[in-house]
Amino acid sequence: MPEISRDEVAHLATLARIDLSDDELDHLAPQLSVILESVASITGVAGDDVAPTSHALPLTNVFREDVVTPCLTPEQALSGAPEVEEQRFSVPRILGEEQ
Amino acid sequence: MSETLVPFDEVLEAYDPAMGLEVHVELNTASKMFCGCPTEFGAEPNTQVCPTCLGLPGAMPVVNRRAVESAIRIGLALNCEIAEWCRFARKNYFYPDMPKNFQTSQYDEPICFEGHMDVEVDGETFRVEIERAHMEEDTGKSLHVGGATGRIHGADHSLVDYNRAGIPLIEIVTKPILGAGAKAPEVARAYVAQLRDLIVALGVSDARMDQGSIRADVNLSLSPKGSGTLGTRTETKNVNSLRSVERAVRFEMSRHAAVLGRGEAILQETRHWHEDTGVTTSGREKSDAEDYRYFPEPDLVPVAPSREWVEELRATLPENPTARRARLQAAWGFSDLEMRDTVGAGALDVIEQTIAAGTSPQAARKWWLGELARRANEQGVDVPDLAVTPADVARVQALVDEGSLNDKLARQVFDGLLAGEGSPDEVVAARGLAIVSDEGALSAAVDAAIAAHPDVADKIRDGKVAAAGALIGAVMKEMRGQADAGRVRELILEKLQ
Amino acid sequence: MGDWLRSTAAELADALAAGETTSVEVTRAYLDRIAAVDPAVHAFLHVDADGALAQAAASDERRAAGTLLSPLDGVPIAVKDVLTTAGLPTTCGSRILEGWVPPYDATVVRRLREAGLPILGKTNMDEFAMGSSTEHSAYGPTHNPWDLDRIPGGSGGGSAAAVAAFEAPLAIGTDTGGSIRQPGAVTGTVGVKPTYGGVSRYGLVALANSLDQAGPVTRTVLDAALLHEVIGGHDPLDSTSIDQPLPALVEAARQGATGDLSGLRIGVVTELSATGGQGGWQSGVMSRFQESVDLLVEAGAEVVEVSCPTFVHALATYYLILPAEASSNLAKFDAMRYGLRVWPEEGASAEDVMRATRDAGFGDEVKRRIILGTYALSSGYYDAYYGQAQKVRTLIARDFDAAFEKADVLVSPTAPTTAFRLGEKLDDPIAMYLNDLATIPANLAGVPGISVPSGLADEDGLPTGFQVLAPALADDRLYRVGAALEAALTARWGGPLLDRAPALEGGAA
Structure with a gap:
């Protein structure tokens, strides 16, 4: 199992949008390495013939009918917003482009 | 920011184009993909949201059955296989208009896969292979405030409306389209046009490109002529008219050739199409930072359409538009040009209904594409939306055929019909339009x-x-x-x- | 007044029915108790005295009018702060949600309201349910009523401590890897993790969606069954909810309490004990466990040894699946729509604000698991980690299937040790994770489990727990066996275990 480097933790923090301080990075990298080492034990435990389980019970085809149900009011929808303008969520300027 | 471009003809002397088209179709279900919020276009901001589509902590999705049915019907109409078992997956990335910061989509298990559509350009048929069609949800919409242009750049903040978040989308992805050569731009356009017709015929979407209910992304790459390889591609986003699809392909071909001609490499990136200037500009670079960390959505269970269900849905498919056009053209004896004009005006259905009401094909075509097309143009509406029905046209022509009206009088009958004066016979009587035979x-x-x-x-x-x-x-x-x-x-x- | 505090929920329901007390009187008694002892215990993050009393008054009116909503109408309850409550703050123990008041009720909360249970308040927890000690709450730890210097277990330490300290007769917990059962064990209370899909997750702020399950936290097995029947059953808002009626749980508890287990096969899982398992199993925990097994045999049960060899991989599997799902679930906390917003500097971009807010708003354990989960899902690692873990889950489920062919229920100690001291394992994640060794397999396979108090460890005089696991959908077996054990132990002790807990300063009880 690979050691997880400080740079790698920094990259993961970028992916996860967490602004980790230098101290946090120093602290986290070795901790994550220890955790990864301990979870490495499962490598190879299950062969290719084993199907993955993503649900504890095998349900399929759970649907709702295409029927409109009541919405929140705009006041409820915006009640937790840090900032509101023109009945919209006001957010800081967006740097990147839309997906 | 002007780009050096290589003239189109010269591009083709040195390179083969390869295209890939990703078309997003917004379904016209009454409610959203994973919740019961309505999907109406143009509602007041944040009035069509609930805990689920707003991504509030604790809320959970439930799949809209009709959206699944629409996906399967689209897949069947595109000659796709329908998965016996498939799942939704989370596509993880951060963006303010995406409430959960992951999009519920499908990844390696799309509901429809391996299909094709035959596209006609100037009498030549190109087979476009469909890689997949999968279900996903739309994002909210941002309004950029404080910038001069209303664009993202220069704005000091943005205002987000989540009404659109969670509206069901079907993304239809082609395999690389090779061998179109000089016709690549036309093939791209014809593919999207035909796909739109198909969607309309299926009745699964409003299919309004101008409102964004059909959105096309155009992937393009060039490879040295005859090399048989695939070059680095760019992805041009949100091309929102048929004309723009064609222009965007043409532009990117010329731009790629210019970049390659300078000995530079094409940057794998997202580009943005500018309708006004007809150019693309660089967007986001596709880098390793773009790691979507897909995994199966644990809040949803697999979709496993039974073969019986699939066959029931197959039985609801309308006739394939291409086949239908060929059948009608033969039956009516229209020339290729006449047929193209008919389809272009969106008058296929009304002409068919007028003929069914007893009018000759040429007479039906004459009224709908002549006088009535002119009136529609004046009113700024589409021909089928005029206040004249196929039955009205059939009755007017019958009066002409029996000698009670001539063409000039018939035009006056249409005046009356458009003015809401009643049926053709009522208009003739009220306006005293019968021919004098004394x-x-x-x-x-x-x-x-x-x-x-x-x-x-x-x-x-x-x-x-x-x-x-x-x-x-x-x-x-x-x-x-x-x-x-x-x-x-x-x-x-x-x-x- | 004090009598009502020590009454079980079932006894309160009877007393209310007999007109011996009112919901307002009972609710007020609990609110007074909270005011008296919670400064020391810190089980609650938010107390809704006015709301609870209003709901109690409404219950009393219904009783007068003869329009009761359920057998527990009027019996107050505490709710873990991970379930959304319309009009009441829901923080999940995190700074990032400080002050957030959801505009909607979780299905479990809606069912409590529809059954007429006044909601006393929201209980403390490890931030986003990540932890086994409630020390990872951003609002300070909860203290174990048996020894205020010790942990109450986690993540639902608040709910367990509230019930153990007589601050509530009933509480709701959630269990992702043991967060109901392990706190139950270390506080001398009963905790049930139902079959996955048996209780709606709609409105439960997800930690790991494929593992999370809400359930009862109570002082007796019968009370748990009564509460389970209120909150359980199909919910169309949760796609993973089981569309089948619940088994007869209260009936099973009453039947078990008669003490007859003849014909029942009990499987002792080798891998979940000192003899065949990982980790350090405290000897006092093991001797209380053996004692309970002996009592079940006296009640007529037959004991078989079963081996579940892949259980040794359960912990590793869990610590790959959980962070992966959690890293995605917690992405929504981004300062855009609700919760904390931190500006690193004036004019910062949305992305900068997200990064700064998530750094300031999440605690160390949450960040640790988000980074770990991000890693496990990254391209290049998915197959080796998350993909592999999902396969091992299949093997663990197969081990359960095989074991349940030999035994009707499986048993083990709930946790390897009694409550440890606050701070003892705070910076040693692995040591902390080992607390959940015995409880995690049930979450991975989706099977139900209960923890019942089994006594006090000889070496430290602190509570130990006895875990019973049953096949999926057979939650009734938990109640039958749990009630039988509870009856036998209570008879031996001459009263409930909690009677032996020390009195709390400020509290008369």
Whole structure:
């Protein structure tokens, strides 16, 4: 199992949008390495013939009918917003482009 | 920011284009993909949201059955296989208009896969292979405030409306389209146009490119001519008209060739299409930072359409639009040009219905693509949206055929119909538009016209029959148009020869 | 007044029915108790005295009018702060949600309201349910009523401590890897993790969606069954909810309490004990466990040894699946729509604000698991980690299937040790994770489990727990066996275990 480097933790923090301080990075990298080492034990435990389980019970085809149900009011929808303008969520300027 | 471009013809001398098209179709379900919020376009901001589509902590998704049915019907119409078992997955990335910071989509298990559509360009057929069609959800919409242009750049903050978040989308992805050569731009356009027709025929979407209910992303790459390889591609986002699809392909081909010609490499990136200037500009670089960390959505269970369900849905498919057009063209005896005009005007359905009501194909075409197309143009509406029905047109033509109306009177009947004056017969009665068939009155009017225009009468007596037109016009004017012009001509010639 | 505090929920329901007390009187008694002892215990993050009393008054009116909503109408309850409550703050123990008041109720909360249970308040927890000690709450730890210097277990330490300290007769917990059962064990209370899909997760702020399950936290097995029947059953808002009626749980508890287990096969899982398992199993925990097994045999049960060899991989599997799902679930906390917003500097971009807010708003354990989960899902690692873990889950489920062919229920100690001291394992994640060794397999396979108090460890005089696991959908077996054990132990002790807990300063009880 690979050691997880400080740079790698920094990259993961970028992916996860967490602004980790230098101290946090120093602290986290070795901790994550220890955790990864301990979870490495499962490598190879299950062969290719084993199907993955993503649900504890095998349900399929759970649907709702295409029927409109009541919405929140705009006041409820915006009640937790840090900032509101023109009945919209006001957010800081967006740097990147839309997906 | 002007780009050096290579003229289109020169691009083709050196390179083969490869295209890939990703088309997002917004379904017209009543409720959203994973919750019961309505999907109406243009509602007040944040009035069509609930804990689920707003991504509130604790809320959970439940799949809309009708959205799954629409996905399967689209897949079947595209000759796809329908998965026996598939799942939703989370596509993880952060963006303020995405409430959960992951999009619930499908990843390696799309509901539809391995299909094709045959696209016709100038009589030549190109088979576009469909890689997959999968279900996903739309994002919210941002309004950028404080910038000069309303664009993202220069804005000091943005305002987000989540009404659109969670509206069901079907993303249809082609395999690389190779071998189109010079016709690549037209093939791209024709593919999207035909796909749109198919979506309309299926009735699964409003299919309004101008409102974003169909959005196309265009992938393009060039490879050295004959090399058989695939070059680095760019992805041009949100191309929102058929014309733009064609232009965007053309532009990117010329731009790629220019970059490659300078000995530089194409950057794998997202590009943005600018409708006004007809160019693309660089967007986001596709880097390793773009790691979507897909995994199966644990809040949803697999979708496993039974074969019985799939066959039930197959039975609801409309006739394939291409096949239908070919069948109707043959039955009606239209030329290719006539058929293209018919389809282009969106008049296929109304002409079909008019013919079904007893009108000859040529007469139906004449009214709908002539007089009525002109009226629709004046009113700024599409031909089928005029306040004239196929049954009305059929009745008007029947009156012409039995001699009760001539074309000029028929046009006045359409005036009445468009003004909401009732049925064709009611308009004829109310406006007194029936042709005068009283021989005595006609004969007197002809005699009067001959007397009033002796010079014209002399020419006709001398054998210049073409001059009769002037006398016919005079008679018709006298009769206020309510005469059979053919009979008037006969009378004039009888009297002067 | 004090009598009502020590009454079980079932007894309160009877007393209310007999007109011996009112919901307002009972609710007020609990609110007074909270005011007296919670400064020391810190089980609650938010107390809704006015709301609870209003709901109690409404219950009393219904009783007068003869329009009761459920057998527990009028019996107050505490709710873990991970379930959304319309009009009441829901923080999940995190700074990032400080002050957030949801505009909607979780299905479990809606069912409590529809059954007429006044909601006393929201209980403390490890931030986003990540932890086994409630020390990872951003609002300070909860203290174990048996020894205020010790942990109450976690993540639902608040709910367990509230019930153990007589601050509530009933509480709701959630269990992702043991967060109901392990706190139950270390506080001498009963905790049930129902079959996955048996109780709606709608409105439960997800930690790991494929593992999370809400359930009862109570002082007796019968009370748990009564509460389970209120909150359980199909919910169309949760796609993973089981569309089948619940088994007869209260009936099973009453039947078990008669003490007859003849014909029942009990499987002792080798891998979940000192003899065949990982980790350090405290000897006092093991001797209380053996004692309970002996009592079940006296009640007529037959004991078989079963081996579940892949259980040794359960912990590793869990610590790959949980962070992966959690890293995605917690992405929504981004300062855009609700919760904390931190500006690193004036004019910062949305992305900068997200990064700064998530750094300031999440605690160390949450960040640790988000980074770990991000890693496990990254391209290049998915197959080796998350993908592999999902396969091992299949093997663990198969081990359960095989074991349940030999035994009707499986048993083990709930946790390897009694409550440890606050701070003892705070910076040693692995040591902390080992607390959940015995409880995690049930979450991975989706099977139900209960923890019942089994006594006090000889070496430290602190509570130990006895875990019973049953096949999926057979939650009734938990109640039958749990009630039988409870009856036998209570008879031996001469009263409930909690009677032996020390009195709390400020509290008369």
